[in-house]
Amino acid sequence: MLNFIKNKFKKIYATVTNQISSLFSGNKLDDEFLKELSAVLIKADVGSALTDQIIKNLANGMHTASITTLEQARAALEQNLIQLLQPTAIPEASPRIMLMVGINGSGKTTFVAKYANLMKQNGKRVLIIAGDTFRAAATEQLASWASSLDVALHVGKEGQDPSAVIYDGCKKCLDEKFDALIIDTAGRLQTKTNLMHELEKIKRTISKHFPQEKIATWLSIDAMLGQNSLTQADLFHQAIPLEGIVLTKLDGTGKGGIVFAITHKLKIPIIYVTYGERIDDIARFDAEKYVHGLLHD
Ligand SMILES: Nc1nc2c(ncn2[C@@H]2O[C@H](COP(=O)(O)OP(=O)(O)OP(=O)(O)O)[C@@H](O)[C@H]2O)c(=O)[nH]1
Ligand SMILES: [Mg+2]
Known part of the structure; x- marks a missing residue:
């Protein structure tokens, strides 16, 4: 993942990492340094409350003399950031x-x-359900992926109740003994109560078919949205408990700090990150490597 930071998250590397590196080289460990570090963290989208907490931890270490050099400060910051994740x-x-x-x-x-492709590479027989019946183009987009990946796809009719389509898809999964089931849904605003209720219904429909099994509900968050994504994720989590976050479009942002704000505020782990439109622009999120990549050039 270290190489990903350098190669794929070029914008993050070019902004956050460079700023941090120059801050830690040739600076004095004093209040001015903390002020500058705070500005870098805020700019990187860590969020003001969390930035204050991180800076306070460093300041405490400096005042109790457990941190006396820039290298010690960097190591303490690294530990703190990893711990947040x-x-x-x-x-x-x-x-x-x-x-x-x-x-x-x-x-x-x-x-x-991308996930279907990973599961297929793991030797699984995969079925995708096109639960977005809202737009015809949504099914076409998925059909095109499924055919290029050679993965099975269940689609319903345009405008059909998504739960009905998912009901049939789950049945197909059981009847034809697929190893993995991946369900896409229509995009929805977290403020639209009826659409959020629809998600509960969808989850109930799946549970009915797989009463003994865990259903992992993952939320995709566009990294470019920054702090706005926090309220969004919070409301989704209230409507339907989330097991994981998929942070997308990390290639499109120079702010790598949102990962800390997300895990700290929501206490939901980031499982995958994506950094492009190609099928293999995806990586497991690794906290230690990510933080190391941010703090060291
Ligand atoms: N640069 C970049 N683009 C991405 C990434 N992931 C998805 N995209 C692009 O973002 C756009 C939206 O992606 P979709 O996968 O269609 O998003 P969606 O959430 O299914 O959208 P709706 O179904 O309309 O709600 C497409 O143009 C994708 O190619 C990523 O990691 N990096
Ligand atoms: Mg879609």
């Missing part, structure tokens, strides 16, 4: 049943294809 439970990165939810255009369908 540690999930309370180790997330399952290859669930058998995965339900993809998120706002419009956040990268759900592209991620569904």
